[in-house]
Amino acid sequence: MLDKRFIRENPDVVKQAVRVKGLDLDVDELLQLDQDNRKLQFEVDTAQARRKSFSKEFAKADEVRKAELRAESTTFDKQLQELREQLSATSARLNELMLATPTIPWEGAPVGADESANTVVRTWGTPPEFDFTPLDHVDLAEKRGWAEFARARRVAGERAYVLCGDAVLLERALHSYALDLLHGSGFRLMSVPSLVKEAPLVGTGMLPKGRAEIYEIPADDAFLAGTAEVSLVGLHAGEILDASRLPIRYAGISPCFRREIGSASRDVRGLLRVHQFEKVEQFVICADDQDESDRWHAELLGTAESILQALGLAYEVVECATGDMGVGKYRMNDINTWFPSLGLFRETHSCSSLKDWQARRANVRYRTAGGEVHFAYTLNNTAVATPRLLAAVLENFQTADGALRVPEVLRPYLGGRETL
RNA sequence: GGUGGAGUCGCCUAGUGGCCGAGGGCGCACGCCUCGAAAGCGUGUGAGGGGGCAACCCCUCCGUGGGUUCAAAUCCCACCUCCACCGCCA
Structure with missing residues (x-):
């Protein structure tokens, strides 16, 4: 707005x-x-x-x-x-x-109708080369008993999955690593509701336009949120924050639900596009100062990159085009991580600055030192979203004998094990 | 699921139909006092929308939405949230 x-x-x-x-x-x-x-x-x-x-x-x-x-x-x-x-x-x-009014996009954003106009800003790392025929994450997981798909779908329908055994530990390790990292850099850890009311969805901009993408529970006038951002913005809806409380930095963790209605029958195999997933999200509310917001954008993006670097996953950072970034966004950078089975980079993170677009909808304001009331700026970025990132780890770190080399930073969360 | 109680201007609170155009206290800001401070005294102290070149002025907001009335913070209905107890339960 x-x-x-x-x-x-x-x-x-x-x-x-x-x-x-x-x-x-x-x-x-x-x-x-x-x-x-x-x-x-x-x-x-x-x-x-x-x-x-x-x-x-x-x-x-x-x-x-x-x-x-x-x-x-x-x-x-x-x-x-x-x-x-x-x-x-x-x-x-x-x-x-x-x-329906859009945020005026950053002048540096590529102009174009869709993601085909996106540009690669930088890449990091080198895709792994295998001296054997690597499996995709589905075959690997099934072979090792780390996932159930056919049975899961009997229970919960298309795009459902069950993680089993060490895959559960590995997923948990990814989230633990992200939470610890963010906690250590001043983010407040927040485990937030996914089952939410309509107001915070309108406040974040998920509604009314995105209605088809959201699970509704009409009996209770409730919805299932697609990201922790919904609750994190909603927490401060209608508030006038004291300037001294800013910036507010949250690491939100929550189950996320998406109907994936616009991508029916795309990516139906495996863990890449699922209806229910688990995400640690970085979220910032700061003053309505473009320079400060830009600094936070860089920091949120940098944190996501540092996670991928620590894991040792090759990725590219993308500058999203005007037509791809969404109504409310000023700037959006996706991070695409290398998937050997696809032979390409797939989106695992998305970093967005919204200026005061979201704050105006949700009525999140702050009082400046001079006593004026201003709308705040909000930003968000993925830290870790699984099972998509888990799939990347499985594919990238598989070994010839069908085992998995555990990235060093995750080993402390897996009892020090180097391979699974 | 049931029963009872409660939601007022940052916080506490007064307010059972017109004098509420919301009073008081705390906090905060400024001033006086003081060598400086505390105390004390005085003044001020919300948000949103609209009109005007301006000084200013008007409208809305007492959890939310309806209703009754010439008139609602106040009465009625529904909902939301919180508290207490009972039942059930991870």
Whole structure:
């Protein structure tokens, strides 16, 4: 969500953002509604001021005047009611359009309709070379008894999986490593709800547009969140934070649920695209200062890279194109990790800066040292998301004898074992 | 699942229909006092929207949404959240 004043003063900038992000939003309609809405607001305010004066006078009036006032009020209320209805109709529509307004993307972002316009910023590491025929993670996991797919799908349908034995320990090790790392660098560890209400989903921008992607539980007016970000933003919804509390840094861990409705029958094999997964997420709320936000973006991205480097996984960092980054984002960098079975890099992390787009929706504000109330800036990035990253570890570190070489940083979490 | 209680301006609290256009205390800010501070005294102290060149002015908000009334923090209904107890339970 953008600032209305900004839209009024910079309609062309907004239109440009709508265009490069490939969105369907009529900025002129929005501007017209905004103007209509303000006019109606003024009329309603004025009418209400007058209406209030009737009641004031009533208390002091004699019986004759009271009868007059009652009659006048009734007539006046009809007009007022009509105005109110008009106002609520225009403001509802205005709000609908406001929720669809995009963050103006970073000028450095490649302009393009979709991910094919993304550019590689840098790569790290070298994809492993095998002197044997490596298995993909599905074959390897099944061979070692580390996963069940056919049976899992009997239980939970397509894209379901069961991790078994050492794969469970390895998954847990990845999350433990990420949590310890973040805890050590000042992030507050937060284990948050996945079962959430509608408001935080609207606040984070997952709704209304992303409805098809989210599991709904209508009996309880609840939803299953696709990321811990939903709860982490929601925790501070409606608050005015003291500047001294910023930046807020959270490492959120939660089960994540996604319907994957837009990618039906894609990646149906294995652990790459599943409906339920486990993610440690980095999340920051900071002041509305672009330089500071940029620094956090770099740090969140750097932390994710350091995790992959520590694991010894080759990856590339991608600058996401305007059409790929999503409505609310100012800048987005994906990190794609090498998957030997695919012979390419696949997304394992996604780092986003949203400026105050999310904070405006969720009404997360802070009071500056000077006493002014501002919307905060928010950023987020994956730290570790499994089982996708687990699959990368399985594929990259398999050995000729069908074993798995455990990355050194994970060994402390696996009783010091060097291979599984 | 059941029963009872509660949600007021950062915090505590007053407020059972018009004098609430929300009072008091704490905290905070500024000033006076002081060598300096504390104490004391005084003043100020929310958010959102709108109008005006401006000084200013108006509207909305007492958990949320409805309702009753000329008039609602106050009365009625529903919901949300919290607390206590009972039942069930990982």
